Amino acid sequence: MSDPRGPATAPGGGGGPKAIVLAHGTVAEALVAAVDLITGRGDRFSPLSNQNLGAAEIDALLRERVDALGARVIFTDLPAGSCNFAACRLLKDTPGLMVVTGVNLPALLQFATRDTGSDADAVAAAVERGGSALRLLTGRPSAH
Amino acid sequence: MPIDLYRIDDRLIHGQVIVGWGQPMDLGFIVLVDDEVAGSEWERELYRMGVPPEMALFFTSVDEAVARLGEWRADPRHGMLLTGDVETMRRLTERAPAIREVNVGGIHHRPGRTERLRYVFLSPEEEQALKAMEARGVTVTVRDVPSARALRLGELSGAAKTA
Numbered sequence: 001m002s003d004p005r006g007p008a009t010a011p012g013g014g015g016g017p018k019a020i021v022l023a024h025g026t027v028a029e030a031l032v033a034a035v036d037l038i039t040g041r042g043d044r045f046s047p048l049s050n051q052n053l054g055a056a057e058i059d060a061l062l063r064e065r066v067d068a069l070g071a072r073v074i075f076t077d078l079p080a081g082s083c084n085f086a087a088c089r090l091l092k093d094t095p096g097l098m099v100v101t102g103v104n105l106p107a108l109l110q111f112a113t114r115d116t117g118s119d120a121d122a123v124a125a126a127v128e129r130g131g132s133a134l135r136l137l138t139g140r141p142s143a144h
Numbered sequence: 145m146p147i148d149l150y151r152i153d154d155r156l157i158h159g160q161v162i163v164g165w166g167q168p169m170d171l172g173f174i175v176l177v178d179d180e181v182a183g184s185e186w187e188r189e190l191y192r193m194g195v196p197p198e199m200a201l202f203f204t205s206v207d208e209a210v211a212r213l214g215e216w217r218a219d220p221r222h223g224m225l226l227t228g229d230v231e232t233m234r235r236l237t238e239r240a241p242a243i244r245e246v247n248v249g250g251i252h253h254r255p256g257r258t259e260r261l262r263y264v265f266l267s268p269e270e271e272q273a274l275k276a277m278e279a280r281g282v283t284v285t286v287r288d289v290p291s292a293r294a295l296r297l298g299e300l301s302g303a304a305k306t307a
Contacts, residue, residue, distance in 0.1 A: 024159060052262060054154040054252030055228075080194040082158035088190050 018119070019073035019111060020065055021103060022048040022058075022083040034105055041112040046071065050083050058086040072096050072119055073111075075103035075126075098123050106133035146217040147175070149224045152233050153249040156181070156226055157191050157201075160249065164289040165224065166199070172221025173200035177209045177236060178228050206232060210239045217242065230270040237282050245283040247294075248274070260300035263288050271297075 021028040028047035036042025046069055050058045065071070076084040079101045087099040100107070100123060107130025114122045148169055153161065156176060165171065174195070181187045182203045192201055200221070204212065209225070216223055227233045230251070237243045250263045257265035264286055266274070274297055278284050285294040 052252065054250070054254070055156060055158075056154075056254075057252060058155075078159045078163070080157060080159065080162040080196070082155045084194055085158070085190055088193070092186060 018044050019075060020046045020048060020071050021075045022062060022087060023077035024081060025049060025051055027077055031105055031108055035108050035112050038109060039112055044112045055082055058082055059089055062086050063090060066090060072098060073123055074099045076101045077103055100127055104130045104133060106130050147223040147225050149247055150243050151224060151226050151247045151249045152230055152251065153226055154228050154251050156228050157195060160289055162195060168290055169222050171199060171224055173223045175202045175204060175209060175216055175223065175225040177204050177206060177225060177232055179205050206235050209236055213240050213242060230273045234273040234277060237277050243282065246277060248286040249288055258302060260302055261286065
């Protein structure tokens, strides 16, 4: 039976988790599953959920996962969400840790598929790709 | 508008508060009554960094909240007052009789607490404190998001029946 808060590692083709995705409900697992479906690299991420947890429990769960994986990158969903506050608390005493909030699928795909450069480079590219992916698309104006 | 919602939520500021309640309320400010947060510059900055820039945040102790409640209640913006635990809200309501309704929004699992709802776990002391608020005329309702039905304490699973 799987851990409802999210498995330590996600399915994929190898390489091991480089980043944690911490989000509301089943968002993290779904995003990571989609990354795996599209690229086969879901195992680059370790998904976590804050579901049914208080702030102290989220803090503890995340710290445990960061320590276990040696992860230096955390993606969260909402800037004003409990997931993001928990991640940012770790910045205080985790040198080198980077937190990206407002995560979306394009950002994770970019991060998962970048094989060269540093984590910081991969994070910067993910932020750029994820941010620019949000666009308004409208239909062609009607002739009348 | 006065403060629209007095809420107990152990996640303090988070998605349900900012988006779930904040959007429909057109929330303009939050009063966070928590001694630990009020005393930590890091925590204060953390919350300031996360919330929308147009939303004002006040970090206070119980003493300061009692002293400034009238000021916030006269603020033209919509406001929410948050505590992270029942005890802080109990102390506040005892000293601020203007607070007539309290929302229990989220109290999660901890040793010594019993599950009453998916998002509400209470110790016997916390349940007693909530009942004491009700006995003083404060309406206590349990509701995580605005679209949910507001429950009274007596409707919670395992609630002791009162005569």
